[in-house]
Amino acid sequence: MKNDYEDKVMDHYTKVAQTVGLASSCTMEDEYIRAGETRAILSLVETAARNIPERLRVLDVxxxxxxxxxxxxxxxRNVGLEDRVELMGVEKNPDLLQLARKMNEDWPVVVVGGDMLCPGTLAIDPGSVDICVSQRVVINLMDPADQQTALGNLVKLVKSGGHLLFIECFQDALDNLNAARKEFGLEPNVPAIHNLYLPPGFFDMPGLEEAAPAGWDIRPNIFSTHYYVQRVLQSALRGNVIDRNSNFVRFFSAALPEGVGDYSPIRIHCLRKKPAE
Ligand SMILES: C[S@@+](CC[C@H](N)C(=O)[O-])C[C@H]1O[C@@H](n2cnc3c(N)ncnc32)[C@H](O)[C@@H]1O
Structure with missing residues (x-):
């Protein structure tokens, strides 16, 4: 059955696909966040590929x-691991699916259409994935029950002992950010109309634990300093402007220590599907 937010989310991404196309800014305009997310994902895959003797299956949902x-x-390929890693993507929006296939047409990457809320559409065997990446995707399910269903569906796709990397937005961190904004008389930031931020304890589920492969140690709050610089300091000094990639933001996000405090709604969580006892 179709839910009542689906058309809103679909229309948003169709517009984004048609206007932004193959650029890295498609669905993420902030270059600092895009670079940090990519670094976290690449290093997780590389670390796991070096730790695990078998060929690794990575799914980007x-x-x-x-x-x-x-x-x-x-x-x-640059680090000589191309024979050790199999890359797969799933995308629900037909326009983005087409772009993802075009983006990867010269690379050994398989991209299929599917909906993570409907496991039957995914064409991926349960228990067959070593690393499942969800990069700002669960927040598109604008019903808490659907978000929990999606989490359960993704966990089922992963092998026992495999990992899930969630780069998602959390309501409690947005509350921290807005408390800091309030000190400067700034109005609260709110989630985009196609997002529902996740509640605390979202990953509390039997059989799942917060754990990363040995050697991977990216903290959940790595974007905190950046958010404080962009959404508090810059907003206070520049009349509440949101200018994601300004000189001011580039300078202070690079000059200050990374990940101070808990002001970034986007956090990175690496989880492990516990092996059955
Ligand atoms: C914020 S975008 C992120 C895209 C990509 N992960 C990135 O970072 O460039 C969220 C993506 O999730 C897709 N999506 C939303 N709901 C989905 C679902 N139920 N099943 C599969 N994909 C979905 C959207 O179409 C969109 O491409």
């Missing part, structure tokens, strides 16, 4: 225009 998959394919 809601892969958008395929930018991350393409970057992963290039990187694993």
């Amino acid at each position: 809601g892969c958008g225009n395929g930018y991350t998959l393409r970057t992963l394919a290039e990187q694993i």
Whole structure:
């Protein structure tokens, strides 16, 4: 049965696909966040590929225009791991699906259409994925019950002992950001109309634990300083402007220590599907 937010989300991404196309800014205009997310994903795949003797299957669910998959394919070839990693993407929006295929047409990447809420549409066997990446995708399910269903569906796709990397937005961190904005008399930031931020404890589920492969140690709050610089300091000094890639933001996000505080709604969580006892 179709839910009442689906058309809104679909229309948003169709417009984005048609206006932004194959650019890395498609679905992520902030270059600092895009670079940090890509770094986290590449290093997780590389670390796991070096730790695990078998060939690794990586799934990018809601892969958008395929930018991350393409970057992963290039990187694993550059470090000589192309025979060790299999890359797959799933995308629900037909326009983005087409872009993702075009983006990766010269690379050994398989992109299929599908909906993570309907496991039957995914054409991926349960328990067959080593790393599942969800990069700002669960927040597109604008019903808490659907978000939990999607989490359960993704966990089922992953092998016992495999990992899930969630780069998603969280309501409690947005509350922290808005408390900091309030000190400067700034109105609260609110989620985009096609997003529902996740609640605390979202990943509390039997059989799932917060754990990363040895050697991968990216903290959930790596974007915190950047958010404070962009959405508090810059907004206070420049009349509440949102200018994601300004000189001011580039300078201070590079000059200050990364990940101070908990002001970034976007957090990175690496989880492990516990092996059955
Ligand atoms: C914020 S975009 C991120 C795209 C990509 N991960 C990136 O970072 O470039 C969210 C993506 O999830 C896709 N999506 C939303 N709901 C989905 C669902 N139920 N199943 C599969 N993909 C979905 C959207 O079409 C969109 O491409």
